[in-house]
Amino acid sequence: MSAAPEHPASDAPAQWHRVLTLLADISLFIGTRAVWTQAASHRPAVAAVISVCYASILICGVLALTVRRRRSLARLDLLILLTAVTLTLCAWVLLHQGSDEAQLTTQAAKELAAGHPMYGRPWPWLFGRTVALTPTVTGTYDLTYGYPPLAPLLTAPLLGLGHGAAPATAVSTAALVIGAVLLWRMLPTPWRPAATMAFLGFGILPQYARLGYPAIVALALLVPVVVAWPRIGKGGRLGTSGLARAACLGAACAAQQLPWFLAPFLLAGLYAVRRGELGPRRAALLLLRFTGTAALAWLLLNTYFLVSEPSAWLDGIALPLTQGAVLHGQGLVDVSLYLTNGSDRLDWYSHASLLLAAGLFAVFVLFIRRLGPTATVLPWCAFFLATRSQDGYYLMMTPLWLASAITAPAAEFTQAWQPRLGTHRTRIALAALALAPALLAATLAATGEPPLRMQVTALHRSRLVTASRLHLTVTNTSGTALTPHFMLTTGQGMSRYWRIVHGPKSLPPHTTASYDLGPPTTPYGGRYVIPRAGRHLRLRAFTADPQTLSTAYVSLPSW
Numbered sequence: 001m002s003a004a005p006e007h008p009a010s011d012a013p014a015q016w017h018r019v020l021t022l023l024a025d026i027s028l029f030i031g032t033r034a035v036w037t038q039a040a041s042h043r044p045a046v047a048a049v050i051s052v053c054y055a056s057i058l059i060c061g062v063l064a065l066t067v068r069r070r071r072s073l074a075r076l077d078l079l080i081l082l083t084a085v086t087l088t089l090c091a092w093v094l095l096h097q098g099s100d101e102a103q104l105t106t107q108a109a110k111e112l113a114a115g116h117p118m119y120g121r122p123w124p125w126l127f128g129r130t131v132a133l134t135p136t137v138t139g140t141y142d143l144t145y146g147y148p149p150l151a152p153l154l155t156a157p158l159l160g161l162g163h164g165a166a167p168a169t170a171v172s173t174a175a176l177v178i179g180a181v182l183l184w185r186m187l188p189t190p191w192r193p194a195a196t197m198a199f200l201g202f203g204i205l206p207q208y209a210r211l212g213y214p215a216i217v218a219l220a221l222l223v224p225v226v227v228a229w230p231r232i233g234k235g236g237r238l239g240t241s242g243l244a245r246a247a248c249l250g251a252a253c254a255a256q257q258l259p260w261f262l263a264p265f266l267l268a269g270l271y272a273v274r275r276g277e278l279g280p281r282r283a284a285l286l287l288l289r290f291t292g293t294a295a296l297a298w299l300l301l302n303t304y305f306l307v308s309e310p311s312a313w314l315d316g317i318a319l320p321l322t323q324g325a326v327l328h329g330q331g332l333v334d335v336s337l338y339l340t341n342g343s344d345r346l347d348w349y350s351h352a353s354l355l356l357a358a359g360l361f362a363v364f365v366l367f368i369r370r371l372g373p374t375a376t377v378l379p380w381c382a383f384f385l386a387t388r389s390q391d392g393y394y395l396m397m398t399p400l401w402l403a404s405a406i407t408a409p410a411a412e413f414t415q416a417w418q419p420r421l422g423t424h425r426t427r428i429a430l431a432a433l434a435l436a437p438a439l440l441a442a443t444l445a446a447t448g449e450p451p452l453r454m455q456v457t458a459l460h461r462s463r464l465v466t467a468s469r470l471h472l473t474v475t476n477t478s479g480t481a482l483t484p485h486f487m488l489t490t491g492q493g494m495s496r497y498w499r500i501v502h503g504p505k506s507l508p509p510h511t512t513a514s515y516d517l518g519p520p521t522t523p524y525g526g527r528y529v530i531p532r533a534g535r536h537l538r539l540r541a542f543t544a545d546p547q548t549l550s551t552a553y554v555s556l557p558s559w
Contacts, residue, residue, distance in 0.1 A: 011068075011069050011070060012068060012069070012070070013067070013069070013070045013072075013073040013190075014190060016190075017070075017073060017190040017193075018064055018065060018073065020190070020191070020193040020194060021060075021064040021073060021076060021077055021080065021193045022061060022064045022065065023193065023197060024077070024080050024084075024193035024194070024196040024197045024201060025057055025060045025061050025064060025080050025193075026061070027196075027197045027201025027202050028053070028057050028080070028083060028084055028087060028200075028201055029057065030201065030202050030203045031091075031202075031203030031206075031207075032050065032053070032054070032087060032203075035050060035087070035090060035091045035094060035095070036050045036051070036054075038094050038095075039090065039094055042094070043093065043094060046090050046093055046094060049086065049090055050087065050090050053083050053086055053087050053090070056079065056080075056083045057083060060076055060079055060080050060083070063076050064076060070189075070190075074189050074192070077184075077189075077192045077193050077196070080193065080196055081180070081181070081184055081192075081195075081196045081200075084180070084196050084199075084200035084201065085177050085180070085181075085200065087200070087206075088173065088176065088177060088200050088206045088209075089173070089177075091206055091210060092169065092170070092173045092206075092209075092210055095210050096162070096164075096165070096166045096169040096170070096173075096210060097164055097165060097166075097169075098164065098165030098166070098168055098169045098210070098211055098212040099131070099132065099165075099211035099212055099213070100126070100127065100131050100132050100133070100134070101147075101168075101211065101212050101213050101214065102165035102168040102169050102172075102211060102212020102213075103126045103127075103131055103164070103165045103168075103212075104123070104126065104144075104145045104146075105145070105147070105151045105152055105155055105165070105168035105171075105212055105214060106155060106159070106164070106165045106166075106167050106168045106212075107123050107126060107145070108145040108149075108151075108152040108155075109152040109153075109155035109156040109159060109167060109168070110156075110159060112149075112152050112153070112156050113156045113159060117308070117309045117312060118145060118149065118152060118305065118309070118316075119144065119145060119305065119309055119312035119313050119315065119316035119317075120144055120309070120311075120312030120315060120316060121144060121145075121312075122143035122144050123143055123144070124141075124143050126143075127141070127143070132493075133496065134323070134325050135325070135326045135487070135494050135495075135496070135497060135542075136323055136324045136325050136326065136544075137324045137325075137326055137346075137485070137542045137543065137544040137547050138324060138485070138544045139483075139485030139497050139542070139544075141496075142319070142323050142325065144316065144319070145316060146316055146317070146319030146320055146323065147214045147255075147256055147257070147316075147317065147319075147320075148214075148253070148254045148255055148256065148257070148301075148302065148317050149254065149301060149302060149304075149305050149313075150214070150217060150251060150254045150255040150301055151168065151171060151172075151214035151217055151255055151256070153301070154171045154217065155167045155168050155171050158170055158171065165212055168212040169209070169210050169211070169212040171212075171217065172208075172209040172210075172211075172212050172213055172214070172216040172217060173206070173209040173210060173216075175209070175216050175217040175219070175220040176199060176200070176205055176206060176209040176216050176219075176220065177200075178220050179199060179216075179219055179220030179223050179399070180195060180196065180199035180200050180399075182220070182223045182224060183195040183198075183199065183223045183227065183399060183402075183403055184196060186223070186224070186227045186228075186403075186407075187227070187403070187406055187407070188406070191406050194402055194406070195399070195402070198398060198399040198402045199399050204395055205219075205395070205396065205399070208392065208395070208396055213256075213392070213396065214255055214256040215255075215256045215258050215392075215396045215397075216396065217252075217255040217256065218252040218253075218255040218256040218258060218259050219252075219396055219397060219399065219400070221248045221249075221251050221252035221255060221259075222248070222249070222252045222259060222262070222397075222400055223399070223400070223403060224244070224245055224248050225245050225248050225249045225252070225266065226266075226376055226400045226403045226404055226407075226408075227403045227407045228407040228408060229245075229266060229269070229270065229375075229404070229407075229408055230269065230270070230273045230372065230408050230412035230413065231412070232245055232270055232290065233270065233274055233286045233287075233290065234274075234277070235277075236274075236278050236282055236286060238286065238289055238290060238293075242290065243293050245290075246289075246290045246291070246293035246294040246297070247293055247294065247296075247297040248297075249263060249266070249294040249297075250293070250294035250295060250296065250297030250298035250299075250301075251297050251298070251301060253294070253298050254297070254298045254301040254302060257317070257320055257321070258393065258396070258397065261357060261379040261380070261382065262375075262376065262379045262397075262400075263294075264361055264379075265361065265364055265375040265376075265378060265379055266375055267287060267290075267291060268361070268364065268365055268368075269364070269368060269372055269375045269413075269416075270287060270290065271283055271284070271287045271417075272365070272368040272372075272413075272416040272417045272418065273368075273372070273412065273413060273415075273416045273417075274286055274287065275416075275417040276415040276416045276417045277415065280417075283417075302317075320388075324544060324547065325387065325388055326387075326494050326542055326549075327346065327349075327387050327388075327549060328387075328388055328389075328390060328493070328494060329383075329386070329387075329388055329389030329390040329391070330389060330390065330391050331383065331384040331385060331386065331389025332349065332352075332384060332385050332389065332442055332445070332446060333349055333386075333387055333389055335446040336349075336445070336446065336448070336549055337492075337549075337551075340446070340447075340448075340449070340450070341450050341550070341551040341552070342448075342449070342450030342451075342452075342540075342548065342549040342550040342551050343445060343446070343447075343448030343449065343450065343548065343549055344448045344449055344450065344451040344478060344546065344548045345444050345445050345447075345448035345546075345548075346387065346445065346448070346546075346547035346548055346549055347445075347546060347547045348441045348442070348444040348445035348448070349385060349386060349387045349441075349442070349445040350386065350387055351441045351445075352385040352438050352439075352441035352442040352444075352445055353382050353383065353385040353386035353387075353438075354382070355437045355438035355441055356381065356382040356384075356385050356435070356438035356442075357379065357382035358434075358438075359434040359435040359436075359437065359438050360378050360379070360381060360382060360435075361378075362430075362431070362434040363431045363434055363435065364378055365418075365419065366418065366419060366421070366427050366430060366431055366434075367418070367427065367431070368413060368416045368417070368418050369410075369413045369414060369416050369418060370410075370413075372408070372410065372412065372413035372416060373404055373405065373408055373409060373410055373412075373413070374404075375404065375408070376397070376400040376401050376403070376404040377401050377404075380393055380394045380397060385438065385441075385442050385445075448548075449477075450548070450549065450550035450551060451476060451477055451478035451480075451482060451543075451548050451550060452474055452475065452476060452477070452482065452484060452507075452541050452543075452548075452550035453474070453475040453477055453550070453552075454472055454473070454474050454475075454539060454541060454550060454552040455472060455473050455552065456470065456471070456472045456539060456552065456554050457471045457472055457473060457514075458470075458471040459471075459554070468518070468519065469501070469516060469517070469518060470488075470498065470516070470517040470518075470539075471514070471515070471516055471517075472514070472515050472517070472539070472552075473512060473513070473514050473515075474503075474507060474512065474513055474514075474515055474541070475511070475512040476507040476508065476509055476510060476511055476512075477510070478509055478510075478548075479509045479510070480509055480546065481506050481507065481508050481509060482506065482507050482543045482548065483505060483506045483507075483543055483544065483545070484507065484541040484542070484543055484550075485497050485541065485542050485543070485544075486498045486500070486515070486517055486539065486540070486541050487520075487539075487540050487542075488537050488538070488539055488540075488554065489537065489538045489540055490537055490538075494540075495520070496520035497520060498517040498518060498519060498520055499517065499518040499519070499520065499521060500515060500516075500517060501516040501517060501518045502514075502515065502516040503515030503516060537553070537554040538551050538552070538553060538554070539551065539552045539553070539554050
């Protein structure tokens with residue numbers, strides 16, 4: 001008679017669970033060496049902790065392939081999460097200087113703590129050698145705080161934590177860790193390693209957190225909203241859990257603007273699912289309670305600013321949509337930035353983005369049973385056509401994709417309500433019609449031509465690698481008077497505007513003028529260092545009314 005197995009087969013973890021655990025473990029290697037290298041030079045104690053984390057990663061890799069029980073593998077998932085949290089905190093200890101967003105958030109918190117207005121006040125002294133500026137098509141820079149107020153409210157109590165932007169980066173890093181733990185806890189046990197990967201693995205989101213992005217705070221608040229969101233209000237009752245989720249949605253909208261684009265999709269999807277279950281009237285009442293709770297939470301966090309500085313507050317929270325920042329990102333704008341040397345219809349990129357957001361929302365409603373699981377992904381597609389189509393808009397919200405994929409599968413939407421608009425072909429035709437305006441606007445933007453024809457006639461150097469003056473002739477080929485603002489760029493990013501030393505401020509249509517440009521005036525002097533002899537630079541000219549871009553290449557002689 002053979003002996004019974006030590007562990008029954010039913011208690012053995014699934015192989016895909018082992019693989020997921022192993023992948024989460026492997027993801028912790030990414031970026032860790034760079035942090036350890038810096039710590040070994042300046043903070044040996046932190047380097048020692050990271051070395052212990054290396055040992056933990058190796059041990060977890062072995063155990064992921066050898067443990068025999070599901071409970072043991074679940075405990076291993078917890079150990080990997082704790083290792084990931086430790087590495088994230090070690091990286092923050094070393095790298096917490098933050099970005100321009102962290103600097104602005106910390107300064108806003110200081111103004112708030114001092115009882116001063118927080119919105120509409122420029123802080124030019126924050127932007128030095130290492131803090132990036134956001135140029136606008138008006139020839140100026142965005143030097144004010146342009147986000148909802150939750151991040152400064154959370155940062156204000158931590159102002160004594162350190163110098164610079166450390167308080168803001170501490171808030172966003174803490175939010176990232178809390179979001180990771182929250183998603184890990186809310187997911188079914190076998191899927192928990194995916195939460196560790198999405199939040200803390202690969203080194204992507206921890207980097208954004210160390211830069212102090214308010215969107216990370218919004219991300220953490222959206223986790224409880226998105227997990228199993230089609231089951232909110234099931235049976236017609238929101239309960240404490242539903243009300244708490246609504247409050248989290250409102251708080252997320254008070255942290256950053258990205259949740260504004262997600263909220264309509266979640267609300268429409270929730271109504272469709274509940275209407276399929278409860279009927280139109282009860283579903284509408286439930287959605288009204290949920291939306292009202294979210295709006296109340298948002299209003300409570302904004303009330304002080306709404307009362308004390310209403311106009312500046314409104315301009316501030318709408319700033320990313322109205323500031324007119326120059327083109328930047330990995331989306332369709334690259335056609336005008338790098339392929340066609342400009343466009344006289346830049347406004348149409350913004351129009352295309354808004355039209356695509358509206359079109360995708362209409363398609364989502366029309367095909368909710370098929371597209372319901374994509375509610376956390378579709379909103380970000382609109383940013384591909386925006387003038388600021390940076391990949392951070394997608395990357396920072398990817399954990400929500402995971403949460404929806406695991407907890408909001410297609411089966412949740414089989415009975416959801418869809419508008420009855422004839423046959424399936426009719427709905428497809430309506431979907432195509434909803435997306436057509438965005439396609440047309442994007443085509444208009446991308447096929448525009450640069451309105452200014454520029455030719456560099458001379459480049460003066462004050463030193464071997466320093467430019468002191470740039471001479472050029474500019475021809476306005478359009479039928480509109482244009483006010484150009486010039487800058488030299490060497491790569492994909494934008495730099496400071498050059499000063500117009502001599503030349504007309506406004507160039508009439510179909511005329512040619514000569515311009516003398518001086519290097520940007522910075523706190524460190526007015527000079528422009530040529531990166532490398534013989535390198536090709538791009539001379540860009542932006543105008544605000546209408547928004548246009550014209551580009552010319554500057555070939556520098558070797559010296």
